[in-house]
Amino acid sequence: MSDEREERDDSAAGRFGAHTYQRAQGENNVSISDATVAVSDELAARDDMIVCRDVDKWFGDFQALSGITATIKEQEIVVVLGPSGSGKSTWIRCINRLEAHQNGQIIVDGIELTNDLRNIEKIRSEVGMVFQQFNLFPHLTVVDNITLAPIWVRKKSRPEAEELAASLLERVGIPEQAEKFPGQLSGGQQQRVAIARALAMEPRVMLFDEPTSALDPEMIKEVLDVMEELARSGMTMMVVTHEMGFAREVADRVIFMEGGEIVEVGTPHHFFTDPTEERTKLFLSQVL
Amino acid sequence: MDDAPGTRGAASAGPAGPVDPAVTDVAAAAAARARPPEETYRSAGEWIRKNLFSSRFNSLLTIAFGLLILFAARGLLNFVFSEERGWDAVRTNLRLIFTHAYPEEQYVRIWVCVGTLVVLTGLSLGLFARRGEGVQLKKISTVMAGVGAAIALGVILREPSVLTGADGAVVRENDDVVRQSFFEAMADRWVWWLAAAVLIVAGVVLRRAVASSKVSISSVPAVEFAVALLAVPVLSAWIYPWGHFAFVDGTFIAEPGRTVAMSTKVPWTVMWLLVVAAMALGRLMRRGFDEQQQQRMRIPLNLLWLGSPFALYWVILRDPHLEWDRVVSVDIPMGVLFGVIGAGVLWMLTRPGIGELGRIIAIVLLGVAAFNWVAAFFGWYSMLQKARLSFLLLALVALAAHNFAGEIVKRRRLVMAWLVLMAIVHYFATLMNAPSTVETPTEALIGGFAVTVIVAVFTIMLSFPLGVLLALARTSRLPIFRVMATSYIEVIRGVPLITILIFFAIILNLFLPVGMEISLIASATLGYTLFSAAYLAENVRGGLQSVRRGQFEASDAVGLSTTQRTVFVVLPQALRVSIPPLVGQMIATFKETSLLAIIGVFDVLRMANSVIPAQTQFLGIKREGLLFVSLVYWVFAYTLSKQSQRLERRLGVGER
Numbered sequence: 047m048s049d050e051r052e053e054r055d056d057s058a059a060g061r062f063g064a065h066t067y068q069r070a071q072g073e074n075n076v077s078i079s080d081a082t083v084a085v086s087d088e089l090a091a092r093d094d095m096i097v098c099r100d101v102d103k104w105f106g107d108f109q110a111l112s113g114i115t116a117t118i119k120e121q122e123i124v125v126v127l128g129p130s131g132s133g134k135s136t137w138i139r140c141i142n143r144l145e146a147h148q149n150g151q152i153i154v155d156g157i158e159l160t161n162d163l164r165n166i167e168k169i170r171s172e173v174g175m176v177f178q179q180f181n182l183f184p185h186l187t188v189v190d191n192i193t194l195a196p197i198w199v200r201k202k203s204r205p206e207a208e209e210l211a212a213s214l215l216e217r218v219g220i221p222e223q224a225e226k227f228p229g230q231l232s233g234g235q236q237q238r239v240a241i242a243r244a245l246a247m248e249p250r251v252m253l254f255d256e257p258t259s260a261l262d263p264e265m266i267k268e269v270l271d272v273m274e275e276l277a278r279s280g281m282t283m284m285v286v287t288h289e290m291g292f293a294r295e296v297a298d299r300v301i302f303m304e305g306g307e308i309v310e311v312g313t314p315h316h317f318f319t320d321p322t323e324e325r326t327k328l329f330l331s332q333v334l
Numbered sequence: 335m336d337d338a339p340g341t342r343g344a345a346s347a348g349p350a351g352p353v354d355p356a357v358t359d360v361a362a363a364a365a366a367r368a369r370p371p372e373e374t375y376r377s378a379g380e381w382i383r384k385n386l387f388s389s390r391f392n393s394l395l396t397i398a399f400g401l402l403i404l405f406a407a408r409g410l411l412n413f414v415f416s417e418e419r420g421w422d423a424v425r426t427n428l429r430l431i432f433t434h435a436y437p438e439e440q441y442v443r444i445w446v447c448v449g450t451l452v453v454l455t456g457l458s459l460g461l462f463a464r465r466g467e468g469v470q471l472k473k474i475s476t477v478m479a480g481v482g483a484a485i486a487l488g489v490i491l492r493e494p495s496v497l498t499g500a501d502g503a504v505v506r507e508n509d510d511v512v513r514q515s516f517f518e519a520m521a522d523r524w525v526w527w528l529a530a531a532v533l534i535v536a537g538v539v540l541r542r543a544v545a546s547s548k549v550s551i552s553s554v555p556a557v558e559f560a561v562a563l564l565a566v567p568v569l570s571a572w573i574y575p576w577g578h579f580a581f582v583d584g585t586f587i588a589e590p591g592r593t594v595a596m597s598t599k600v601p602w603t604v605m606w607l608l609v610v611a612a613m614a615l616g617r618l619m620r621r622g623f624d625e626q627q628q629q630r631m632r633i634p635l636n637l638l639w640l641g642s643p644f645a646l647y648w649v650i651l652r653d654p655h656l657e658w659d660r661v662v663s664v665d666i667p668m669g670v671l672f673g674v675i676g677a678g679v680l681w682m683l684t685r686p687g688i689g690e691l692g693r694i695i696a697i698v699l700l701g702v703a704a705f706n707w708v709a710a711f712f713g714w715y716s717m718l719q720k721a722r723l724s725f726l727l728l729a730l731v732a733l734a735a736h737n738f739a740g741e742i743v744k745r746r747r748l749v750m751a752w753l754v755l756m757a758i759v760h761y762f763a764t765l766m767n768a769p770s771t772v773e774t775p776t777e778a779l780i781g782g783f784a785v786t787v788i789v790a791v792f793t794i795m796l797s798f799p800l801g802v803l804l805a806l807a808r809t810s811r812l813p814i815f816r817v818m819a820t821s822y823i824e825v826i827r828g829v830p831l832i833t834i835l836i837f838f839a840i841i842l843n844l845f846l847p848v849g850m851e852i853s854l855i856a857s858a859t860l861g862y863t864l865f866s867a868a869y870l871a872e873n874v875r876g877g878l879q880s881v882r883r884g885q886f887e888a889s890d891a892v893g894l895s896t897t898q899r900t901v902f903v904v905l906p907q908a909l910r911v912s913i914p915p916l917v918g919q920m921i922a923t924f925k926e927t928s929l930l931a932i933i934g935v936f937d938v939l940r941m942a943n944s945v946i947p948a949q950t951q952f953l954g955i956k957r958e959g960l961l962f963v964s965l966v967y968w969v970f971a972y973t974l975s976k977q978s979q980r981l982e983r984r985l986g987v988g989e990r
Binding site: 142143144167170171173174175177179181182183184185194195198199201203240243244246247 | 741882898902
């Protein structure tokens with residue numbers, strides 16, 4: 047196991063010539079590369095938005111994440127791919143502390159995630175999240191879903207928040223549904239409301255946890271369109287998805303995970319045409 | 335790719351452009367076609383054949399249980415209409431049953447209370463009852479004909495009447511009572527036959543009219559119909575000779591053959607007019623308001639509902655006598671002091687950027703507030719109860735203050751709310767401490783059914799928030815809350831209610847701080863509240879557990895604090911799920927108030943069970959009273975349960 051990782055890490059480091067640093071764990075003293083290096087210099091010059099260093103996460107005895115190290119730059123679009131159970135969702139959920147990681151560091155916009163409640167609250171209000179199951183509040187209308195957090199967390203006045211909600215609904219293409227309840231909308235519309243709800247907090251980063259997996263096929267496109275528009279507007283995005291088309295068209299970088307580890311990092315072009323790792327090739331042959 | 339059904343396709347057309355009207359029309363037509371044909375029966379005979387006698391075995395069941403029902407009905411009718419029944423005991427003592435010994439000359443106070451509730455009901459109905467909920471004329475016709483048929487059946491079922499001799503005594507032969515012949519009895523009951531015939535004919539005529547569409551409407555507004563129906567008993571009080579029965583100032587009045595007393599029919603007529611007027615007013619207001627203003631009207635109206643029990647009991651029913659010297663020298667200054675100092679503290683606690691310090695100050699305040707009560711118990715220093723209570727309230731509001739921090743508008747709103755709260759609390763506390771001017775022979779102000787309602791209402795109002803808090807504490811992440819709530823709930827649930835009641839009635843006063851006393855009814859209400867809260871907490875906990883994890887995650891992800899998450903996301907969903915068990919618990923509480931009879935309160939059960947049978951005129955007459963009391967309980971409990979079903983339906987809107 048550790049040999050394998052060593053080999054991969056070496057090759058990655060060799061290819062991109064990135065800075066390396068020492069792992070903290072004594073016996074496992076392996077140098078691994080920082081995953082940011084997989085992109086252009088222009089991107090590398092930007093500020094770090096999300097930094098993960100050696101993140102480990104166990105569920106009981108099961109290790110869901112092992113040694114995740116990656117940096118996501120400002121305005122970067124990163125798509126995380128991988129077979130189910132590979133830990134992609136767990137990782138993304140660790141970034142706004144829906145799950146607590148046990149080892150390593152996660153730094154979001156310069157704030158490290160620790161058990162300190164204030165840090166968590168601060169990061170959560172900077173990080174928007176969209177869930178597979180939408181998780182809209184079923185007892186509130188669409189507009190109340192969107193304005194709840196701006197009013198109570200951002201302390202906006204109600205008219206101000208409602209104006210914001212109206213403009214966001216316009217942006218996601220469903221301004222006419224404002225007064226409806228989530229249960230009265232189609233899946234695609236619900237997911238777009240969920241995106242608007244996350245955007246209403248004016249986040250610096252958006253996390254998408256399989257946003258289209260619970261949708262009927264004919265509704266996937268309307269959600270992806272919204273995400274694409276969002277990407278073009280300069281939002282930093284981290285997307286866990288099975289939509290290869292989206293990864294190819296929109297992503298700046300693709301991260302491939304398996305078994306709780308990052309297997310390969312690269313531009314979409316590199317990833318889809320010339321993957322280095324055997325496991326990546328196997329995965330691509332199955333899904334494409 | 336699966337084929338989306340027409341409606342779904344139309345709904346999801348969202349961003350692609352405006353929905354093509356042709357598409358929706360097609361979808362609507364498809365939906366209309368897709369509806370299953372309504373099951374109709376050509377004749378009543380067909381319905382009976384298909385539903386009651388569909389197989390030999392089912393026929394047997396129908397006949398066997400039909401006979402059972404008939405026998406039960408016959409028994410009940412014979413009991414209720416028997417010449418040996420002393421219904422005079424009930425109608426003479428109606429006032430006793432409902433309010434016990436509330437003094438005659440102050441009775442207008444009770445009518446003011448009823449009138450207030452009636453006006454509030456009328457306003458609520460007028461403003462918020464939905465137009466759409468109509469009663470089908472077809473249904474009305476069926477009910478009319480059905481009631482007529484039931485009356486006819488009842489007339490036939492009931493035994494022939496007992497013969498009485500010239501002295502009025504029952505004629506007996508060989509110890510058996512002698513009865514009229516069947517046909518004599520039937521002829522004697524001509525009024526009932528007439529009523530049955532009128533109802534059946536009216537029902538059939540109405541049905542025919544609806545079927546042949548001679549009547550242009552198919553339904554009438556439910557609320558208006560119910561209110562109009564209430565006019566029937568009210569009007570009959572002026573016309574029909576129900577008889578005048580009363581028990582006033584120790585003398586019994588029994589004058590059959592005339593209409594009911596003025597002191598009964600005038601107030602009820604006024605009540606009916608009030609409800610009509612309030613409803614009309616509500617409708618007028620609704621017409622003048624748009625949707626949003628109507629929604630806003632809910633808040634003051636609900637506050638009136640919430641405040642009415644306190645105001646009606648302490649101000650109207652008790653008519654407290656205020657000592658103005660004391661009010662001016664102690665009560666008002668204290669209220670103002672707490673208002674002003676509290677406002678200052680809250681203003682400071684909501685300063686933007688106060689952060690953790692605010693919470694620490696709030697916790698310290700809470701500690702001091704709790705210490706005040708402990709000190710009171712040991713008598714370390716004296717302090718007015720009002721002051722202790724205000725202190726506690728201040729600490730609790732301070733705990734929630736950080737939610738209002740920042741913007742000046744919100745801070746001002748919090749401070750205003752605090753001032754209003756203090757005004758209300760001090761007003762009522764002062765009134766509570768003032769002696770009542772209403773003189774009654776018992777220790778309690780009022781008895782009978784009124785005390786049942788009062789205890790039930792206060793128990794429900796107090797135990798509901800307590801139950802919710804307990805449920806939240808039990809599901810809290812903080813072990814101290816979890817342990818406290820769990821042990822409280824398990825202890826209370828392990829003790830019989832009657833034990834708790836007796837404990838509170840007898841022993842509570844011994845545990846109170848020196849100089850503090852609490853009335854029997856208040857301590858019983860406290861006992862009921864603590865008991866009921868434990869059960870409510872379990873119901874709410876069930877609701878809390880049904881809220882999906884995704885809701886918690888979504889609230890966390892948008893940055894809501896734990897309190898905000900609980901108040902805005904989790905509780906609304908949890909409470910909606912737990913409406914049926916919550917209402918069940920409320921009905922149980924309402925019925926359990928009959929245990930008041932055991933600890934010595936003159937409640938409605940005690941009236942029927944011991945007070946009336948002890949009157950010289952009605953010695954030993956118990957069953958009639960008990961039957962009547964059961965009926966009264968049932969009417970209230972059934973109404974509650976019906977309302978809860980309506981609430982459930984209404985809140986179901988927008989649910990996934």
